[in-house]
Amino acid sequence: MPGRTWAGTTLDDRKALRRGQLVAAGLELLGTEGSAGTSVRAVCRHAKLTERYFYESFADREELVAAVYEHVGEEARQALVDAVRDAPTPVLRAGNAVRAFVELIVDDPRKGRVLLLAPLTDPALTRRGLHLLPVFAALVGEQLSHDDETERRLVAVGLVGALSNVFIAYLDGSLKVSRERLVAHCVRLVLGADSH
Amino acid sequence: MPGRTWAGTTLDDRKALRRGQLVAAGLELLGTEGSAGTSVRAVCRHAKLTERYFYESFADREELVAAVYEHVGEEARQALVDAVRDAPTPVLRAGNAVRAFVELIVDDPRKGRVLLLAPLTDPALTRRGLHLLPVFAALVGEQLSHDDETERRLVAVGLVGALSNVFIAYLDGSLKVSRERLVAHCVRLVLGADSH
DNA sequence: AGGATCTGACAACAGTTGTAGTCAACCGAG
DNA sequence: CTCGGTTGACTACAACTGTTGTCAGATCCT
Numbered sequence: 355m356p357g358r359t360w361a362g363t364t365l366d367d368r369k370a371l372r373r374g375q376l377v378a379a380g381l382e383l384l385g386t387e388g389s390a391g392t393s394v395r396a397v398c399r400h401a402k403l404t405e406r407y408f409y410e411s412f413a414d415r416e417e418l419v420a421a422v423y424e425h426v427g428e429e430a431r432q433a434l435v436d437a438v439r440d441a442p443t444p445v446l447r448a449g450n451a452v453r454a455f456v457e458l459i460v461d462d463p464r465k466g467r468v469l470l471l472a473p474l475t476d477p478a479l480t481r482r483g484l485h486l487l488p489v490f491a492a493l494v495g496e497q498l499s500h501d502d503e504t505e506r507r508l509v510a511v512g513l514v515g516a517l518s519n520v521f522i523a524y525l526d527g528s529l530k531v532s533r534e535r536l537v538a539h540c541v542r543l544v545l546g547a548d549s550h
Numbered sequence: 551m552p553g554r555t556w557a558g559t560t561l562d563d564r565k566a567l568r569r570g571q572l573v574a575a576g577l578e579l580l581g582t583e584g585s586a587g588t589s590v591r592a593v594c595r596h597a598k599l600t601e602r603y604f605y606e607s608f609a610d611r612e613e614l615v616a617a618v619y620e621h622v623g624e625e626a627r628q629a630l631v632d633a634v635r636d637a638p639t640p641v642l643r644a645g646n647a648v649r650a651f652v653e654l655i656v657d658d659p660r661k662g663r664v665l666l667l668a669p670l671t672d673p674a675l676t677r678r679g680l681h682l683l684p685v686f687a688a689l690v691g692e693q694l695s696h697d698d699e700t701e702r703r704l705v706a707v708g709l710v711g712a713l714s715n716v717f718i719a720y721l722d723g724s725l726k727v728s729r730e731r732l733v734a735h736c737v738r739l740v741l742g743a744d745s746h
Numbered sequence: 747a748g749g750a751t752c753t754g755a756c757a758a759c760a761g762t763t764g765t766a767g768t769c770a771a772c773c774g775a776g
Numbered sequence: 777c778t779c780g781g782t783t784g785a786c787t788a789c790a791a792c793t794g795t796t797g798t799c800a801g802a803t804c805c806t
Contacts, residue, residue, distance in 0.1 A: 475671035512712035519711020
């Protein structure tokens, strides 16, 4: 009977809470130590839970890292949608979107690393073909005013790569520039990509 | 006495030869299986040598992957220098450079993956700060006609990121486009980056 | 109170990792 | 032929991995 209360909360509540702790620990590790450092044992140590509760919420290590990735991805998608909504002109949309994304990864660089780096490095994600980047690229591509389909893809892939690289360089400190300037430059990249 | 001849060659020769086999095996594994799959044992299996000879040429696993990376990096650098030399105009220089790089990674995708992906994924490279990309970006930046220093860096980093992403997408088959079109688009990216 | 359920600390398994050491077999110089 | 440098197959170790199992104790319902 899962509805029974225990230590003030129901079982399902505690189970969901533990799942949350595990995902949070996974984000922490995947966003700092990288793929190799985010093992089941390490995640449990970080979440202050035992392995038992890991397999209560996830069948695999793979499932955990997928959950972490999708969690961050959903957050980013939501931030982008919120930013674009209610912006009338393409220029304003681009500015809002870039600003939102910069805010997201500046406030929490781990999320940026998970979003941009993890799918390239972790076999659990590469094998599953779990790349949100093409999705974002397609989202960007839809906004572009190019006739040719493959031309749109080329431009979109290049644009996303340029933005990613600038973000990554900014994240690890190898690109010392003010946040405002970063945003301004990225907006110019987005707008420039449309003008052929 | 290392000058002594043995099985037709001197000791130093054989040692260098074995080192070469190890680096080649490292390139093969790092460029296909990725960082996790390139272990000391796997490299030795692939090179048909025993672990003993691994530690004859390298103190660490780390040293091996650094050697592989720098080997490929030097090759790429040389190809770029050769391509740019004797080209009078910026347009020709850009075309030659892009063509040379595309040739390099199309003829041997493993090199592309080592060059572009490995430094982001392998702790042995990230920890050592072994990124040649900023070096290439700087090289690109020198060619750009921007007054502001940080502006040059911003543009260069973005450009290199765009090129990398297009190459990576092309490499793993998610960007289906002819080689000529790939080159043409990349040239346009390079030239477009200069015009603000 | 008794009994069902939940919790957490561990142990166990077989596998892989980096790194070092052993030992018989080979090879060429004296 | 003998001696010493060279080779390769193999073992050894401790640490780690994913995953499953055990068991004493805490917590709640009846």
